[in-house]
Amino acid sequence: MYQITCPHCGPRAQTEFTYERTTDSVVDPAGDTHAAMQALYTRANPMGLDDEIWRHTYGCRAWMVLTRHRVTHEIRAVKAIGPEALP
Amino acid sequence: MKTPYSAFSLLRGALNGQKHWEPAWRDPEPRASYDVIIIGGGGHGLATAYYLAKVHGIRNVAVLEKSWIGGGNVGRNTTLVRSNYRLPQLHNFFEFGLKLWHNLSDDLNYNVMFxxxxxxxxxxxxxxxxxxxxxxxxxxxxxxxxxxxxxxxxxxxxxxxxxxxxxxxxxxxxxxxxxxGTARHDAVAWGYARAADALGVDIIQKCEVTGFVKDGNRITGVETTRGRILAGRTGICVAGHSGHVAGLAGLRLPIESxxxxxxxxxxxxxxxxxxxxxxxxxxxxxxxxxxxxxxxxxxxxxxxxxxxxxxxxxxxxxxxxxxxxxxxxxxxxxxxxxxVTDMSFDGSPIIGPSPIDGLYLNAGWCYGGFKATPASGWTYAHTLATGKPHELNAPFSLERFMTGATIDETSVGPFPNHR
Structure with missing residues (x-):
């Protein structure tokens, strides 16, 4: 267990947060069916850094993007979610 | 032929201080090429190698393991064996396995304590x-x-x-x-390893796959920490790390670890x-x-x-x-x-051909892989030997996620993190 620094609330216990999906797994409403299926049903799942969407569910409920390492659990960056955080 | 494990062998050994026992499996150097390479020396990989040699007569087989036999998920589970699933694709598959479990100790000449x-x-x-x-x-x-x-x-x-x-x-x-019921997890790995080795399978430990040898859209071998090894067919069998290994071949799987x-x-x-x-x-x-x-x-x-x-x-x-x-x-x-578990996007495993020729997948076991060991090995061996899925693993294809034929026991939808 570790702490995640919420862009709005500061460092909080990880149990307050929930993981949703990676930023490259968001369905683009303007894209085609194949792209939507790829986004819904596949993941890069790297043994390294990935950009993940998390939510401060049991806190301020805001969404954010974590650049997190999946072996060391290091959190490289936390960004409040917004138009600039999504592809 | 190895000395069989039996009361008679034990009695015979009593006369010479039990000095006649040999190591349960050899420690061979990798050869330049094999008919089949199985990546991952866990329970499923070893079972696959065993059934390839025993049922299909394909003995020019290598099992490549990055660490040691029994050190991955086959040694980390809670040893439960059952087939009580609601969906027919799942319970028929696991029931086939449960029948193999009931005779496994005799079949392997190794007490798996089922x-x-x-x-x-x-x-x-x-x-x-x-x-x-x-x-x-x-x-x-x-x-x-x-x-x-x-x-x-x-x-x-x-x-x-x-x-x-x-x-x-x-x-x-x-x-x-x-x-x-339950079985002894380590014994399952060791029993399959010993039985596969006795049939000529090379179990190569401390040999990590670092890449694939590609010829067009065909995988013809693997790059490893112990050099390049060529293969007619290559099977990935590394549940927990399937996303990583398939990623080396350029595949994105419906799996999150x-x-x-x-x-x-x-x-x-x-x-x-x-x-x-x-x-x-x-x-x-x-x-x-x-x-x-x-x-x-x-x-x-x-x-x-x-x-x-x-x-x-x-x-x-x-x-x-x-x-x-x-x-x-x-x-x-x-x-x-x-x-580390492969959480698949419908809660069911993936066993079958991949979109790349010569490359096969056995992945996505979620938290239920141990009980499947014999059935997974049996059907994956069939798939690797014939190039086509066995009737029991045909529903567990990779394509099902794109065609909508998912096998979702808990009706959760495409959410590996909500199972």
């Missing part, structure tokens, strides 16, 4: 009982044993469960599969007779032959390859188990551990 002591799912309300009855009916329609129990019948098997109406989660009944934890208490006299599970709560408890109470629960619901889990998840599983069986609160925890 103990069919019964596995029960608890029901805590009317909705649970309806679901359990439906599941039991579905199983019996396919000739698999299932029996609904009343609380009185449960009390005879598990007197320590809190069956009072005042319980936090009252127990209204259970569905038991008597032929289900998560940590699953388990724990064991100090050894005590027999107090849990069967395997007790609750899907409404999500914990499972059994007692090992050494006396330790083995427990597990939910995976940590976020991606990780770290093999260490959050204490809160363990606490959750323990709290549920203690609520249902209060006597467990008196025990001390001895050990906890974690494994």
């Amino acid at each position: 103990s069919p002591r019964g596995a029960m799912f608890l029901g805590h309300n009317d909705g649970d009982m309806i679901k359990l009855a439906e599941r039991g009916d579905a199983m019996r329609c396919d000739g698999i044993d299932a029996e609904l129990l009343t609380p009185k019948q449960i009390a005879k098997i598990e007197p320590l469960l809190d069956l009072s109406r005042g319980a936090r989660f009252p127990i209204d009944g259970a569905l038991i599969q008597w032929r289900a 998560q940590t699953l934890q388990a724990l064991v208490t100090e050894g005590v006299k027999p107090m849990v007779q069967s395997v007790i599970m609750s899907q409404s709560l999500h914990f499972y408890v059994s007692q090992s032959d050494k006396g330790g109470i083995v427990m597990g629960g939910d995976p940590d619901n976020w991606p990780s390859y770290a093999r260490r889990g959050q204490p809160t998840i363990k606490e959750h599983a323990i709290a549920q188990a203690v609520t249902c069986m209060p006597a467990l609160s008196r025990l001390r925890m001895l050990r906890t551990w974690s494994g």
